[in-house]
Amino acid sequence: MTNHFNNTPDSELLFSKHHLFHLLWPLVVEQLLSVLVGMVDVLMVAYVGEATVSGVSLVDSVNMLVIQVLFALTAGGTVVCAQFIGAGNYKAAGKSGGQMLFITTSLMLCIAAAFLLKGTSLLSVIFGQVESRVMEDAVKYLLFTAASFPFLAIYYSAAAIFRASGNTKLAMLVSLGMNLLNIIGNAICIFGFHMGVTGVALPTLLARMAAALFMVYSLQRFGKEIRIYAFSQLKPDREIIRKILSIGIPNSVESGLFNFGKILLQSLVSTLGTASIAAYAVASNLATYLYLPGNALGAGMITVVGQCYGAKKPEQAKYYAKILLYLNYAFLAIICSVLIIGRSFWVGCYNLSPLSAGLAEDLILAHSAAMIIWPVAFLLPYYFRAIGKAAFTMKVAVFAMAVFRVGLAYLFIDLWHKNVLWVWYAMFVDWVFRIIVFGYHFMKENTFSDNQ
Incomplete structure (x- = not known):
């Protein structure tokens, strides 16, 4: 492959610009x-009624935890597959893909069975006493979404396999198709047949089934470096499963505790009054757009760095990590500028009170300005996961969340009686700590070269 970059660490790069x-x-x-x-x-669900919106919202908060565990496990599988591809061991890469399918589908079958058998009891334990109509819709929605978990596991695992081999376009197209099927199905069932919460849940199940079936077909027909063509590839292999779980379990723990920390902060904000709650909710919603490029580039970094690491080219792994960091900053320069300049307009779309709107604008300004430090704090961890150091990122993330983001926030609000802005100031301290730790280990010469 020709070298399309200047000042590269090696004479032959694994990935050209194209x-x-x-x-x-x-x-x-x-x-x-x-x-x-x-x-x-969300807009279509709102058409059905408040009880359905509430029921769906309750179940989605539970479903999101399940999906995050699933995503963390597939991330572990992606890393292992990418490393084998980089090493040119396509047979082992295919076996790893099969093991990922086995792990995730088996786990989701167990979770689905538990939800289907004990769904009502589970929701009652988690959310306590809620209105009967809300609980009724929540149980119906849970039954359909729980039935979709095994199909979602197949889709996520297959998408991870294709991403590991560099085929991100197929995963995107299938995701687009699945979401369009879901939207069209919702429109037909909700507006056409007036099926209520069933009209919300049934299309989700059918769309995920269709995506899973197409992905199984694609793994047999379109796989290049990785192809799942026989049940023998799904037969449990202890060593490969251990490798996948050594990355997937720390990812799951990190993700779970991160979201638990967010719940604690939401609870803390709720003590500040209605204006602060509304402002924080709106600002948090708008801030999700700031994370989109980083999340996408992080998924790409796992593929790129994982293949470089497997090919025993650690300097290229670092080189590409820097390239992706620069790209993240380029995206953020545009998105943050749009959000800062137009913050009054964006916040105005939510029809808040003047007090809440003012707080939301201040939060957006602070968050957008602080994004200058976000990529190093949150994109670099993908680099460490891709080289098999997920336990390291988990320890740093858990410490930073507990001590700075949550601990400082409680000090600022409960002890020193600051306003809602200080919740995010505590978060920024968390980011700075991560930058120091991750930046040091990333820049340190030959930090992980002994593992090559």
Whole structure:
């Protein structure tokens, strides 16, 4: 392969500019589409009624935890597959993909069975006493979404396999198709047949089934470096499963505790009054757009760095990590500028009171300005996960969340009686700590070269 970059660490790069572009743009589009489709989905659910919105919201908070565990496990599988591809061991890469399918589908079958058998009891334990109509809709929605978990596991695992081999376009197209099927199905069932909460849940199940079936077909027909063609590839392999779980379990713990910390902060904000709650909710919603490029580039970094690491080219792994950091800053320069300049307009779309709107604008300004330190704090961890150091990122993240983001926030609000802005000031301290730790280990010469 010709060298398309200047000042590169090696004479032959694994990824040209053209290859890198075609790897990354579907990931960015997929992230954007997921947010936009989610907004449309919420609007259609709202048409059914408040009880359905409440029931769906309760179940989605539980479903999100399940999906995050699933995503963390597939991230572990992506790393292992990418490393084997980089090493040129395509047989082991295919076996790893099969093991990922086995792990995730088995786990989701167990969770689905538990939800289907004990769904009502589970919701009662988690949410306590809620209105009977809300609980009734929540149980119906849970039954359909729980039935979809095994199909979602197949889809996520197959998408991770294709991403590991660099085929991000197929995963994006299937994601787009699945979401469009879901939206069209919702429109037909809700507006056409007036099926209530069933009209919200049934299309989700059918769309995920269709996506899973197409992905199984694709793994047999379109797989290049990785192809799942026999049940023997699904037979449990202790060593490969251990490798996947050594990354997937720390990812799951980190993700779970991170979201638990967010719940604690939401609870803290709720003590500040209605204006602060509304401002924080709106600002948090708008801030999700700031994370989209980083999340997409992080998924790309796992593929790129994982393949470089497997090919025993640690300097290229670092080189590409820097390239992706620069790209994240380029995206953020545009998005943050749009959000800062137009913050009054964006906040105005939510029809807040003047007090809440003012607080939301201040939060958006502070958050957008602080994004200058976000990429190093949150994109670099993908680099460490891609080289098999997920336990390291988990320890740093858990410490930073507990001590700075949550601990400082409680000091600022409970002890020193600051306003809602100080919740995010505590978060920024968390980011600075991560920058110091991750930046030091990333820049330190030959930090992980002994593992090559």
